[in-house]
Amino acid sequence: MNKLRIIALTAVLFSCIQLFAADYNASVFGIKSNGTTLNTTAIQKAIDFIHEKGGGHLHFYVGRYLTGTIELKSNVHVVLHEGAILVGSTNIYDYNIETPNTAFVYAKNADNISITGRGVIDGQGREVAYSLTDQVHKGIITDELKYDRPARRRPKGIYFRECKNVKIEEITIKNAAEWVQVYDQCENLEINKITVDSKAFWNNDGLDIVDCKNVLVANSFIDSSDDAICFKSHDATKMCENVEVRNCVARSSANGIKFGTVTSGGYKNFKIVNNKVYDTYRSAIAILTSDGGVIENIFVDSLFAYNTGNAIFLRIGERWGKRGVGSLNDITIQNMYAEISATKPDAGYPYEGPVEDLPRNISPASIVGLPGHDITNVTLKNVEIVYPGGGNKAYAYRGTKPADLDGIPEMADRYPEFSQWKELPAWGFYVRHVKNLTFENVTLRAKEKDYRPSVVFDDVKGAALKSVEYDFLGKGKKLVKYKSTGIIQK
Structure with missing residues (x-):
């Protein structure tokens, strides 16, 4: 039924x-x-x-x-x-x-x-x-x-x-x-x-x-x-499943809508439909498995985020090695609009998120698995993210040469946050250890010049890019592909 x-x-x-x-x-x-x-x-x-x-x-x-x-x-x-x-x-x-x-x-x-x-x-x-x-x-x-x-x-x-x-x-x-x-x-x-x-x-x-x-x-x-709306899994023998979140408004000095942590068992069959996030310090939507749990069949539609620190953060980690590595599969995010703040989004609230992970320029949205543990089957459709831009390599720098990209640590045992790597090599999207990715009608905008490219793919195995728009003022490349195969652009 x-x-x-x-x-x-x-x-x-x-x-x-x-x-x-x-x-x-x-x-x-x-x-x-x-x-x-x-x-x-x-x-x-x-x-x-x-x-x-x-x-x-x-x-x-x-x-x-x-x-x-x-x-x-x-x-x-x-x-x-x-x-x-x-x-x-x-x-x-x-x-x-x-x-x-x-x-x-x-x-x-x-x-x-x-x-x-x-x-x-x-x-x-x-x-x-x-x-x-x-x-x-x-x-x-x-x-x-x-x-x-x-x-x-x-x-x-x-x-x-x-x-x-x-x-x-x-x-x-x-x-x-x-x-x-x-x-x-x-x-x-x-x-x-x-x-x-x-x-x-x-x-x-x-x-x-x-x-x-x-x-x-x-x-x-x-x-x-x-975290405003947070899904957790504390028991490795249980799961969060058959969940719908609809027509809600969330504000947080952490994440707006978050899966994890803890993620011992996992999550499946979720619908997150027609929600709004504002003045939120961390991610509008964060889907994380760092404690061995399985995440599958997550559908996010019509999410609107204003004045937030990050739009999308998908992550596989391994905080507690004895539990093994989890999996993150079949994620769809569509009809999403997000505006990323150039300053602290929750400034002035009674308990603000901490000033941390500096120096860094504004972080991109991220989809990051682990070596041998890819995030699989991710679809972004009709998504627009507006960034402040302004990334300055004199303040913090991460290049796109092989040594630079290989130098980004995996941080498998770190508590998962979009800013954990400090400086990342893209302003729009950083994608690493991912298989079967679809970007359709995705627009990334930067209001000011940024030294970084729009998107970096590192160890991406199969990606279909259709009607992807990179609107930025910098001189960098739109897309950097490193150790990636099967990238089809239309």
Whole structure:
């Protein structure tokens, strides 16, 4: 059965279940909306009671409901009406910090659950993170500090693990202490019309989909200080599969839409359709397998990126050698427009991406495999990327002679980022260790002179170039082919 039909039928069934579920007002359970009473026990009692009664809706109306960790149970549907705010306690001990995945709203092995309405989940993440850091400094809590940031016990906004038939709709989620929302090994997941506004602290991924099946993310706005929409695979025996992301807007001080990391199992059967990325520090779309995972059948259509650091980054790596090298196959990116910034795209946001990997001129889009592990069957069709140009060899230089190109390190074990090689020898596209590549109606524009050629192919085995336009002001070559065969230009 078509995956969209599966999601649609699941949504209809889910709606029918919700329609006949009982309704409970939060106040019945003594839950206070004054913003100062800690409601953790009362809210959990309400959820447990509704679960034990076979399910129903727990309604929160206008007010501020202060709470620590709450655990959602099967057949319980939280409804946050407009004006209702679930407010996270700023005391780290009000969270489930002894569990592997600390969270404000938590669920495990729960079926038929939802959080809907026009209300807000506010994690007060910066204050929570400071509370945790203070306890670590005082020696009361043991937690690894990285750059004075606790590594493990910061609560996520939402963490659902191994849940089925999950719906998140219309709510606003803000100010998480760590990743904003994580759906891990869930099935039949629908996220629709939500707003994420989380620039409260480091590692604020807006949305993490981990090893999930049958997922629809639609009509949502995500503004986060780390990767906005991120797909991960933490289990080598699992995969993220049958996923659609449609009609979303994303802003990030990292990547807009990213596959990885971690990529242990992999990803297959994705549709990323009609989305926008803006003011994003790293790549608009990054598809990466650096931990042994398989990526296949990824379709990206109508992606529009404005003021971003990089347009496209496809990469095979090998960070953890014991897992072996993954594969990246059958990638289509079409009807894409991107404008690359000459300056820092996320300048002025609360948590900017780091100034790193200098000196370098503006990096090109990149498709980079490894020797003996080609990225295969990549199609770019109707793609336009506008660069600032201005590459200056007096600032940073990478030539195109054999010694120059051979001198570019593979960096197989490096954390994958488009800027990891510092200076690259092209301003438009750098393609290395790739087999069966198609560029059709691809336009690359540079606004100012650049010393580098438009495109460099290094170890490309079969490429069809049709209606490719290189609009630049420099004196360099349009296309440099090195150790490449079967390049057909029309």
